[in-house]
Amino acid sequence: MSDATRPVDETTAAPSADPTLAADIDACCRLSGEFTLRSGQVSHEYFDKYLFESDPALLARVADQMVALVPEGTELLGGLELGGVPIATALSARTLHPTLFVRKKAKEYGTCKLAEGPDVAGRRITLVEDVITTGGAVRDAVRELRAAGAVVEVVICAIDRSPEGENPLADVELEVRPVLTKAQLDEARAAAS
Template structure:
């Protein structure tokens, strides 16, 4: 797939994916780090990524099959905002914890009973933040069947979402990225093996 190869190379060349020893937000150790918050600093690639996402959603789900786009701050929200502009769809978002002033809502934006949404996030590891968001949405009677991430780290997110009846789609996963970089001689076999080992855990 041409986009995967091109995008993987772009991520690597601009230090958006780094290989080494990292500690993730969850406290887990990782042999690589993906910081997609850097992508909007490259408008051409950012737009290409959002367009690819839009086409994928149109083909897999259909743009008429849902009412709104939903995301979680901060990484996914930038992507979801751009996607909402492209698809001319309303945007809502779920706070990680309800605000402790004003309306004390955890879901921000115009919502109504039985509304159908598609969730957008940047990177999925265990799926924790998306799982919490899905539960918040269900509490206010919002229907969600599909979630999209740009990069799936393949460490349990897909399975966690399946348990909630939500299908997770990804534009690319960490294995596709590292294999593509390895085929282009941009990383060595040692790095590829470390990533594979991390996934299999």
Template sequence: MPPILLPTTTAAMRQELLVRLARQAYRHGLFTLASGRSSDHYVNCKPVSLSGLGLALLGALLLEQVEPEAAAVAGLTLGADPLVSAVAMRAALDGRDLDALIVRKEAKGHGTGAWLEGPLPETGRRITVLEDVVTSGGSSLKAVHQLRQAGYTVGRVVTIVDRQEGGLEAMTAAGLELRSLFRLEEVAATAAGLR
């Protein structure tokens, strides 16, 4: 089997990732989302974000969206776990000091009772939040809340896919900038073209 080669330009990486999301992460049908709402579209990025090439692509593309002054990337477990790891690894390969933090869904039930896992930066430092899919923005906002409670500055959330269902408005209302690699309509259109 020949070695898998990572595309070398941002445009080529973005196209490869879009096709992988359309094939492996997107489904069309009738689905009930975590919010309880029904949707004709379902996006589960884990088949891509837990694959070797998917992680390489995501690490490079998400890192481009992380604020230059950020000391770390963070996200709510479970969807953001591979993303923060991939971005921290890519940053290290690029010679940039950027750590990864995981925000728990609830405080650790023993030991320190921590909400955050990973090498904690000094309080006051900037952290960029990563997310796999933004729908209403609830998961991202929970992560932002915990990071701000711990004394960090958070101004940007970066997601793989924005489902375009209120997340942008929720982020704006919370004083956050939302950046997305793709919007749901792009992934859905690519998936339809591959059928």
């Protein structure tokens, strides 16, 4: 088949949209109860990312949707401990960018690294996170990686549950590119009920 006659979906690298992903993720990992979040906030809802990350088909669908969100010029992906690591690994298998595994705290023996993998100095890193609420975990990582000489401008996340219409990471000049927002998950939930 010539390029001129090939259907558009076959010529683009990005996979087509996944219209049932929000409903499937919501059904799989939204929990109700009382949860203390990383930030100290108390919430009556929690997205247990490990429930989708442990499902190979769902993890693959999330990673597929992330491919088109990776900015041009990315040299390394950076998955944040712990939940960001499997997602970054799945994404890396698709885009073939090498991946860093970014610890919350540098290891205290051996290589003593915060970011496991290739050297970060002077490299353009796109972060990969599971859930963003206040952006605190991402902010900590950005500061550490920039202090080590990395260029970090974008974070891709599976679920952005930060307040709608605001960029929780504007203060550190980081763009947030979510696969799913809380509003999309709420909409999918409402449609399913």
